[in-house]
Amino acid sequence: MRKITLGLLSLFLTLTLSAQYVDFDVAIDPQQGDVAVADIDNDGDMDVIFYGTDVQNNIFSMKGAIMLNDGNGTFTQQTSESPVTPGRFAKIKFGDIDGDGDLDILFVGVGASNVTNSVGIALNDGAGNYTLADLSHYSVDQTSAISCGFADFDNNGLLDFYIFGNGVENCAIYFQQLNGSFTKTISSFSYYDFTDPEASVVDFNNDGYPDIFINGWLNNPQGTDVEGRFSVTFVNDQFGNFTRYAQPNIIQKSYGTASWGDFNGDGWMDLVLQGDGWVNSGENSDGIVRVYKNTNGTLTPQTTFSFFRQLNTGGGNVIADWNNDGLLDIIVGGWNDTKGRQATSLYLCSNASTFTFAENALSDTYFPGVSEHTYEIADLDNNGKVDLLLMGFNGDQTNQVGKYQKNICGYCPSSGVTNAYSKPSAPTSLTANVDDANKMVTFTWTAPTSESSKMGTTYNIGIKNTTTGKWLYNPMAIVGGTNDGKRKVTGLGNVFCNKKLELYDLPGGIYEWTVQAINGASFGGSFAPTKTFTIATTGIDELNSFNPTVYTQDGNLHVKADNVIVKIFNLSGVNILKTNVVSEFSTKLQNGLYIVEVINSSSQSFKTKIVI
DSSP, rough: OEEEEESSSSSSSSSSOOOOEEEEEOOOOEEEEEEEEEEETTSSSSEEEHHHHETTTTEEEEEEEEEEEEEEOOEEEOOOOOOOOOOOTOEEEEEEETSSSSOOEEEEOOOOOTTOSEEEEEEEEEEOOEEEOHHHHHHHHOOOOOOEEEOOSSSOOEEEEEEEETTTTEEEEEEEEETTTTEEEEEGTTTOOEEEEEEEEETTTSSSOOOEEEEEEEEEEOOOOOEEEEEEEEOOSSOOEEEEEEOOOOOOOOOEEEEESSSSSSSOOOEEEEEEOTTTTTOOOOOOOEEEEETTTTEEEEEEEEOOBBSSSOOEEEEEEEEEEESSSSEEEEETTTEEEEEEEEEEETTTTEEEEEEEEHHHHSSSOOOEEEEEOOOOSSSOOOOOEOOOOOOOOOOOOOOOEEEEEOOOOOBBBOOOOOOOOOOEEEEEEEGGGGGGEEEEEEOOOEEEEOOEEEEEEEEEETTEEEEEEOOSSHHHHSTOOOBOOOOOOOTTTSEEEEEOOOOSSEEEEEEEOOOOTOOOOOOOOOOEEEEOOOOSSSTSSSOOOEEEETTTTEEEOSEEEEEOOOTOOOEEEEEEEEEEEEEESSSSSSEEEEOOOOOEEEEEEEOO
16 A cells, blocks of 8 residues: 655755755645645745545545645644645646635646545635635536646636546636636537646747647547647637647657746746656657757757656646756656656756756755655745655655655755845836727836846736726735735746737726746746826726626527627627527527627627637
């Protein structure tokens, strides 16, 4: 029977260097789950949420907790019962789904013996207490899934989310509407029959629209596809529809992890791809991990690490500037066939332009080896150095197994203490060009000089409608004050490497916005001085009280409103349908993108984009 190690070996007797792990003192032992880090209670320090499963007699039971940080890296388990219950293959993502300024949670999993809700949305009350959201309002009808996340896929300033699961027609994007409801669409991925699809969001072609990369197994292939490993980039058409993008150099993988970072500082997101190979993969080894260079949207292999078999989806490797030297490093783990055990290895970058990495000599013994695992990095003790969180199965080292810990070393094992990170300066030359006729705003800014010689820089934009008080793009960081720029989450900035963003169909109101740079260790820089702009309150206007319910389901458009006129337009502006509606209306539409206009008896107009 496997037991789970979440990573504490308090002393390694063969080393004089202390590993400096800290035990959360929570008797848990999950595997094949997720570790998520964020300031959920708005007190300025990073809290930790983790969930996974334990296996006893082939029965999967959920294990997990919400741990609150006191600011010095000491954690206390939240005592209230959590509605976040994903179970096996858990994924936990943070986003401000209702625009109220705090961090809500989207979670998915495939359940366990003691799991009530394995897919759901949990809303934050601002103090870190979560309640399960009304799924009828958020239109989530999936019961299990493998991957999830947030992004504004159609660039209208409203946060959307995706949920990808096993089987046909179980990969959906939920587009947020002006009234806060969500419209589900499966059109881009409807025919794909996936097993364990790990989906990651990245703007890999730098056009300002978030794309999706899927790493998984494809069943029942159609067309030119073959059954087997599947590692494919899907490009966004700027309206939230996705099509395959040819990447002939990628060795197909599944049951692993795709991580993104700009290793050579050229402004393009590079890829670290881990997973099983063999069947239809083009290689004869399961455990090879590859680094791919992104050249104007084309990915080519540069470096390999082996042998690391993850046996989980997502989180199997993590990219971060571990030693704060301005270069991106890689921590990767899994079953290592050469060593005959689980391993966790730190690869330090020595030459960014050539993608040259060297394994730290002591990292394999310094860090507990794990498989069926998840890694996450964050500064948990506020010392300006990223720490490593890990959970997974450890079958070799047996000291204090079954504990969840954090790594607070904050330095490279063989090189002693490093300096704390250097805070990036603020971007400059912020400009918002407003096209009132098309309800469009183009944001541009210039990179700070502090990041010119550093790798991995991304950008984080904050946009708020001050008329309504709601965030469109919550930067999930502190804006202004003594902690200006301090992040509430870890990872990449919300616009990746871009220094330009276009938003469409913004409702009327007065807006403020700002931008910060995020360095390679995931630390936030100072925000630029806040700018403002105004959208005229005509056309698509969130400020009036007319908010009909418009959504799609099973290929049908549905409208609920009393005594209205409904018009449907195609992308060429041709009115393809006009009808009077007493209370409810539905119609079957072909797959595609449409503009729906609803007009009430007072001539108030509501417009929205829908995808069938």
